[in-house]
Amino acid sequence: MAAPDWKYSSFEELGLELLYALLRLRAEVFVVEQDCAYQDLDGHDREALHLCGLHGNELACYARINATGAKIRHAAVSRVLVKKEYRDGGLGRLLMQEVLAHCEQQWPGVEIGLSAQQYLVDFYTSLGFRAVSAPYRDAGILHVDMLR
Numbered sequence: 001m002a003a004p005d006w007k008y009s010s011f012e013e014l015g016l017e018l019l020y021a022l023l024r025l026r027a028e029v030f031v032v033e034q035d036c037a038y039q040d041l042d043g044h045d046r047e048a049l050h051l052c053g054l055h056g057n058e059l060a061c062y063a064r065i066n067a068t069g070a071k072i073r074h075a076a077v078s079r080v081l082v083k084k085e086y087r088d089g090g091l092g093r094l095l096m097q098e099v100l101a102h103c104e105q106q107w108p109g110v111e112i113g114l115s116a117q118q119y120l121v122d123f124y125t126s127l128g129f130r131a132v133s134a135p136y137r138d139a140g141i142l143h144v145d146m147l148r
């Protein structure tokens with residue numbers, strides 16, 4: 001799969017159309033597909049950097065990046081997703097490689113944390129993350145805290 005056009009935006013730079021698209025996609029994946037009612041708008045969007053992967057005008061993938069200390073004591077990656085139509089072509093790996101390259105450029109040597117759904121632990125391990133917690137339930141879904 002060809003890499004998308006990457007667009008990094010602060011909350012203020014997102015614009016209404018892109019903000020709507022990313023919130024819609026987050027609800028589509030995390031609430032509807034995973035049949036999980038949870039509070040997506042958790043107060044960490046305003047200080048985050050939003051990485052959007054665009055194919056034309058369509059949002060194909062997304063990740064939220066918070067600087068060290070903004071969310072947890074490490075840099076934090078969250079809300080990582082790939083739109084259903086774009087899965088199984090390696091876009092999730094491209095997205096995370098872009099996230100990691102950005103974090104290394106902005107904060108060299110700083111640990112990066114994320115809360116991985118249990119079924120994605122091997123994927124994140126292949127990107128250099130390691131589990132630092134036992135599995136726990138978050139909104140009814142098993143998660144594991146990981147660091148890189």
